[in-house]
Amino acid sequence: MKVFVCISHVPDTTSKINFTENASEFDKTGVQFVINPYDEFALARAMWLKEKQGASITVISVGDASVESSLRKSLAIGADDAIRIDAEPTDGLFVAHQLAAVLKEHACDLILTGRESIDYNGAMVPGMLATLLDWNFINACVGLEIENQTATALKEIDGGTETLSATLPLVIAGQKGMVEEKDLRIPNMRGIMMARKKPLTVLAPIAIESSTHANRFEKPAAKSACKLVDASDVDGLIALLHKEAKVI
Amino acid sequence: MSVVVYAETSEGNFKNTALEAVSYGKKVAEQMDLPLIALTVNATNPAELSRYGADKIVKINHADLNSFNAKIFAGIVQQVAERENATVVVVDSSSNGLYLAPILAIKLSAGYASNVVAAPSSIHPFVIKRKAFSNKAFSHTEIKSDKKLIGLAKNSFGVFENPTTANEEDFSPEICSSEVRSTAINKASGNVSIADADVVVSGGRGLKGPENWGLIEELAAVLGGATACSKPVSDMGWRPHGEHVGQTGKPVASNLYIAIGISGAIQHLAGVNASKVKVVINTDPEAPFFKAADYGIVGDAFEVVPKLIEKLRDFKAQNS
Ligand SMILES: Cc1cc2nc3c(=O)[nH]c(=O)nc-3n(C[C@H](O)[C@H](O)[C@H](O)COP(=O)(O)OP(=O)(O)OC[C@H]3O[C@@H](n4cnc5c(N)ncnc54)[C@H](O)[C@@H]3O)c2cc1C
Ligand SMILES: Nc1ncnc2c1ncn2[C@@H]1O[C@H](COP(=O)(O)O)[C@@H](O)[C@H]1O
Numbered sequence: 001m002k003v004f005v006c007i008s009h010v011p012d013t014t015s016k017i018n019f020t021e022n023a024s025e026f027d028k029t030g031v032q033f034v035i036n037p038y039d040e041f042a043l044a045r046a047m048w049l050k051e052k053q054g055a056s057i058t059v060i061s062v063g064d065a066s067v068e069s070s071l072r073k074s075l076a077i078g079a080d081d082a083i084r085i086d087a088e089p090t091d092g093l094f095v096a097h098q099l100a101a102v103l104k105e106h107a108c109d110l111i112l113t114g115r116e117s118i119d120y121n122g123a124m125v126p127g128m129l130a131t132l133l134d135w136n137f138i139n140a141c142v143g144l145e146i147e148n149q150t151a152t153a154l155k156e157i158d159g160g161t162e163t164l165s166a167t168l169p170l171v172i173a174g175q176k177g178m179v180e181e182k183d184l185r186i187p188n189m190r191g192i193m194m195a196r197k198k199p200l201t202v203l204a205p206i207a208i209e210s211s212t213h214a215n216r217f218e219k220p221a222a223k224s225a226c227k228l229v230d231a232s233d234v235d236g237l238i239a240l241l242h243k244e245a246k247v248i
Numbered sequence: 249m250s251v252v253v254y255a256e257t258s259e260g261n262f263k264n265t266a267l268e269a270v271s272y273g274k275k276v277a278e279q280m281d282l283p284l285i286a287l288t289v290n291a292t293n294p295a296e297l298s299r300y301g302a303d304k305i306v307k308i309n310h311a312d313l314n315s316f317n318a319k320i321f322a323g324i325v326q327q328v329a330e331r332e333n334a335t336v337v338v339v340d341s342s343s344n345g346l347y348l349a350p351i352l353a354i355k356l357s358a359g360y361a362s363n364v365v366a367a368p369s370s371i372h373p374f375v376i377k378r379k380a381f382s383n384k385a386f387s388h389t390e391i392k393s394d395k396k397l398i399g400l401a402k403n404s405f406g407v408f409e410n411p412t413t414a415n416e417e418d419f420s421p422e423i424c425s426s427e428v429r430s431t432a433i434n435k436a437s438g439n440v441s442i443a444d445a446d447v448v449v450s451g452g453r454g455l456k457g458p459e460n461w462g463l464i465e466e467l468a469a470v471l472g473g474a475t476a477c478s479k480p481v482s483d484m485g486w487r488p489h490g491e492h493v494g495q496t497g498k499p500v501a502s503n504l505y506i507a508i509g510i511s512g513a514i515q516h517l518a519g520v521n522a523s524k525v526k527v528v529i530n531t532d533p534e535a536p537f538f539k540a541a542d543y544g545i546v547g548d549a550f551e552v553v554p555k556l557i558e559k560l561r562d563f564k565a566q567n568s
Contacts, residue, residue, distance in 0.1 A: 013495050013515045017384040026381075037496045092360065093353070118382050118495055122362055127318075127350025136428050137318065139347040142489060152431075156490060158343045159441030163432040176496070181483040211359030211393040215375060218386045220521065226528070226538050231547030234556045237527070238563050240543055245525045247447070247504040248471065248563075 001055040001146070001168075003046045003110045006099060006125065007074055008036040008089075008117040009067040019217045026119075026217070035070045038114025042172075044179040045144055046112055047078045053146065056080050058106075062089045062098045068200065075195035076187030082198070087205035092120075094210040096128035101206045103133060109149070109168040115140055115175040120214075123173075130171035138164055142177030251277040252285045252334040253302070254325045256342055260292035263444070264407060265340035267300055269400050271408040273338045274301030275367045276398075282335070286414075287328045289313050289321070294416060301410035306332075306419050313423070315430055316344050322351040323424045329356055329395075331419075336396045342443065349399045359393035365404035382495040383521035401522070402443070403501040440474040442491070447473030447504045448523070450493055451481065452516075454509020454530065454549060458486035463553045464508065470560045476500065478510050494519035508549050512537025529553065 011017070012032040020027050035043070049055040059074040060083040061067045071082040085098045103111065111130075116123035130137030142161065143154030149168045154161050154177070187195070229237045241248045253273035255266040270286050277284035286302035288294045290313055294305045306328050313320070325348065329337050337358065339345040346362070353360035363379040365386070373390045379401060380387040442448055449468040451461065461475075468475045475491060482492035493500050495518035505523035509530060510516060517540050520526060528541040529552050538544050545552055 011381075013382075013518075017381045019385070092350070096350075096354075120380050120387070121382060122360075123346055124350040124353065124360055124362060127347070128354050128360075131351045131354035136426070137351065138428060139318065140343060156343065157433070157435075158443040159439070160433065160435030161490075162430055162434070164428050165431050166428040176482075176492070177489045209392075211391065212361055213390045213392060214380075214387045215390050216388040217380070218377075218388065219384075220386070223540070223542070226541045226544045228538075228544050228546065231545050231552055234545075234552065234559050237543060237545060237556070238559055241504070241525070241527070242563070242567075245504075245542065247525045248560075 001049065001053060001110065002108045003049060003055045003057050003112060004103065004106070004108050005039065005043050005046050005057060005059045005074070005079065006111065006113040007039050007043070007059050007061040007070050008114065009033050009061060009063055009070040010036045010117055010119040013037065013118065017219070023217045024215070033066065033070065035073060036114050036117045038116065038175050040184055041176055041178045042112035042114055042174045043074055043077060043079070044184050045174060047185055048179065049146060050078065058083060060085070060099060060102065062087055062095045064088060071200055072195050073187060075198045075200070076191040077185040078191065080198065082200040084200065084202050085205050086202050090210040091212045092122040092124035093128060093212070094208060096125050096132055097208045098205050099125070099129050100132035102203060110146070110151070111171045113171065113173045115173050126171050126173035133171070135169050135171055136166050137171045138166065139173050141172050141174040144172060144174070144178055249335050250283050250285050250332045251280065251336045251338065252287060252329045252332055253338045255286045255288050255297055256340060256344060257288060257291045260290060262291065262296060263342065265342050265345070265402050267407045268402070268405055269338050269340040270297055270300040270302060271410070272367065272400050272405045274408070274410050276336055276338070279368060280336070280371055285328070285332050285334070287325060289324065295414070298412050298414035299409055300407070301412055302414045303412055305414050305416045307416055308419055308421060310423065317426045317428065317430070318344070318347040318351055319426045319428065320424055322348040322355060324421045325352055326355045327421045328419065335394070336398065338398045338400060340400055341402050345399060349397060353397045356395050356397065357393065358395035358397040359391040360397040360399065361389050361391055362399035363401045364398050365401050367405070379522070382518035383499070384518060401501065403503070403522070403524070440472065442474045442476055442493070442498050442500060445474035445502050447471040447506070448476050448500050448502045449473050449506045449508070450476035450478070450510060451508050452478040452510030453480050461487065463549065466557050467506070467553060470557055470564060471504070473504070478516055507537055507541070508553060510537060511535045512540055
């Protein structure tokens with residue numbers, strides 16, 4: 001089984017979000033970039049398929065040379081090889097087209113992605129990629145088993161879960177639950193050494209227009225100070241929530 | 249040309265998110281001087297949508313469409329959008345809306361903006377405001393393509409009445425085949441889901457252990473709300489994954505979010521910024537959550553919460 005894992009390279013979750021002077025771009029100064037947290041769950045599940053069922057794993061990312069740190073980390077975790085498509089990921093549609101163009105040229109049974117990337121929060125690349133490839137798509141996956149080319153996936157729905165079944169090839173977008181938090185992989189020294197020798201191929205992008213453009217960014221308005229209520233005065237809190245905030 | 253809204257039903261009824269999407273669609277339609285067409289599948293009372301401004305209601309009724317399938321439903325919305333020559337299509341951000349929208353975007357060749365929180369600030373060029381960086385910022389995004397698909401963030405625009413006399417029309421779409429089969433649905437019955445809840449009561453590591461969750465559940469029950477938790481709480485298995493709120497968990501966009509024994513780490517706050525009113529109960533006055541909250545009590549959850557439950561019961565008894 002051949003598995004591709006799509007890796008998005010995003011600001012670390014603790015990052016302070018700032019923009020360049022005219023607010024037209026995200027200010028990357030001093031920001032640490034990491035593998036998108038949801039993609040870590042996808043990669044850990046792919047590693048499980050590799051170890052238990054002999055799958056081979058390619059990690060793929062659309063981005064400039066800086067994304068190679070996340071690809072190298074993925075190789076150190078255990079992916080077999082990596083592909084970088086050398087283009088600025090301008091929007092979800094653009095990324096989906098770039099990935100689809102490469103995936104059409106490769107034999108592949110399963111594409112694992114994260115539910116969304118935590119930077120632009122599009123939640124669009126996986127569904128678009130599946131549709132461009134004319135493959136089936138399962139979103140919000142919180143559990144995955146594969147047997148004889150058939151996937152059984154647990155999908156989160158509002159208020160519960162749904163069990164879905166489909167044959168490969170598939171695009172599956174996952175989140176925590178695909179593996180448990182404790183089963184996320186941290187690269188060890190041997191993995192890091194081996195990653196240096198694993199192939200990382202850089203491909204040129206295809207020519208495609210993005211359909212959206214972020215013209216300007218804005219930070220939420222500063223909020224007014226928290227009103228403190230004495231611990232002995234829960235009636236006071238109830239009155240504020242009822243009369244002032246009007247939420248109860 | 250038209251604006252088309254997909255108004256999702258759950259067991260035949262419109263959810264609040266669907267009515268919000270129709271209210272939003274009306275605003276966009278007015279701005280563009282176009283008719284608003286609402287599309288429903290197996291709705292018990294489709295006429296309800298005329299109260300929120302639909303000029304035409306396209307009704308689809310089919311026994312095969314009682315359970316949701318993203319590819320099939322995307323195909324249906326596509327057919328209606330093409331039939332009505334839609335320039336703008338609006339869907340909500342329920343888990344089904346989020347699932348079908350990217351599929352629909354490709355089928356329609358529409359530029360897609362998700363997490364949209366406001367009506368377009370301009371029509372030429374078409375610019376909307378959307379959430380980005382996990383609620384830490386907004387982006388004013390231009391949709392450049394001719395056709396536009398908008399995913400409306402929950403609880404961001406509001407539900408507005410705008411009564412019209414709508415034509416109703418039945419439509420029988422082609423139903424494509426899907427190889428993704430649903431074999432079971434497991435819903436915790438009786439509980440309000442975080443996505444649907446107006447009130448969310450959330451507990452953190454400050455509650456010490458799963459045996460104390462009765463406090464959270466009881467407070468949520470009094471308020472008719474959902475229960476939630478911080479990430480370490482679900483990592484330790486005190487609570488199910490589906491309850492973990494934050495940048496890497498569920499986003500909460502409720503009217504009221506009550507955080508009990510949660511410190512307010514940046515990753516947690518990212519998931520609750522979109523809630524309208526935030527209340528924190530924490531023993532530590534220096535906890536960062538106090539900077540993000542609207543109301544706070546510095547105190548021990550094990551003393552404050554039981555009192556709060558009791559007083560809220562009295563309050564509810566008097567005010568209902
Ligand atoms: C990549 C990454 C992603 C993450 N994503 C998320 C996320 O999505 N969501 C999330 O929640 N976290 C996330 N985290 C974890 C986050 O950084 C914090 O560790 C976590 O939110 C802390 O949870 P907590 O507030 O329950 O626990 P703590 O930080 O331990 O806080 C417990 C609080 O309870 C208070 N307390 C103690 N006793 C009492 C009492 N008797 N009564 C009242 N208050 C009391 C304490 O004063 C303290 O403020 C992420 C971390 C990383 C690295
Ligand atoms: N630039 C990218 N390169 C590779 N995969 C990506 C990229 N951006 C997003 N993805 C994948 O698509 C998922 C959803 O991202 P998004 O649609 O941007 O929210 C991510 O979790 C990744 O798996």
